[in-house]
Amino acid sequence: MSLISPACRDALQLWLEGLTALAGRSENTINAYRGDVSDFLSFMTLHHSERQGLAALERITVSDMRAWMAHQRESGVGARSLARKLSAVKSFYRWLAEREGFEPTAVLSTRAPKYTKKLPRPLAEDAARAMIETVELQSGSDWVAARDVAVVTLLYGCGLRISEALSLTGADAPLPNTLRIVGKGNKERIVPVIPAARQAVDRYMELCPHPQSPTAPLFRGVRGKALSPRAIQGVMAKARMQLGLPATATPHAMRHSFATHLLSAGGDLRAIQELLGHASLSTTQAYTAVDTARLMEVYNRAHPKA
Incomplete structure (x- = not known):
């Protein structure tokens, strides 16, 4: 961040603290x-051959934005x-413009490049079951x-993100009939x-050699510390x-499979949206790899008739 002016560096830090x-x-x-x-601000410093203070950031033009995007694509x-990077820059600019009182049109009007979203690939039901059974065979320790x-x-059984599963503590066990999960965006x-x-x-709790306490992580690594997601990814x-x-x-993919298999069994798309913690129904539709015919079937069944 050495190319970034102190004022911009402070503004960036303040914005990030607010997001946290x-x-x-x-x-x-x-x-x-x-x-x-930071990369965006550094580019603008080099692009204009001078550090970009807050006043200079207010003068960013459409041409400047095109130059930055072209540089990103040329860099591979x-x-x-690039769409993700642009989204971050726009979010920062919205906050900065409101704070400093300027019009951020040049930045906010920049269009993200088109790309094909990769749809998740759920496992087949028998493959999901086989995965759980085979995972058990990977360790010599019971x-x-x-x-x-x-x-x-x-x-797979509850549709949790791996971060959500590993955030459980001793206070959550033995597991109740329902869990209160705090997901993305709290x-x-x-x-x-x-x-x-x-x-x-x-069964895990019966065999785990590390003492459990209400505040300690439920799932432990071999040395007793919080289990890393990499361990589950590896196994x-x-x-x-x-x-x-x-x-x-x-x-x-196990979370994807939970949603897809639940929908295939006749689950309601709205209910699955709630179980997954998705803000948008369209996200759930893509997440469950639901085809148009299945979606229309759910729609026709749920839509109030005149």
């Missing part, structure tokens, strides 16, 4: 925003990544095997806990190789 405190953004998101906006940044099964069962939702998930966690990578599944068979 008020919007509840995750540490990974904050770090990504910091990098994206893909359309999807308690570690039980731990891995418990985590993956929560992903959005709370109530998730039913199926018996298989409750039983898997109970699933081994299992999918044994099963001949594609690289898309990740922890997050």
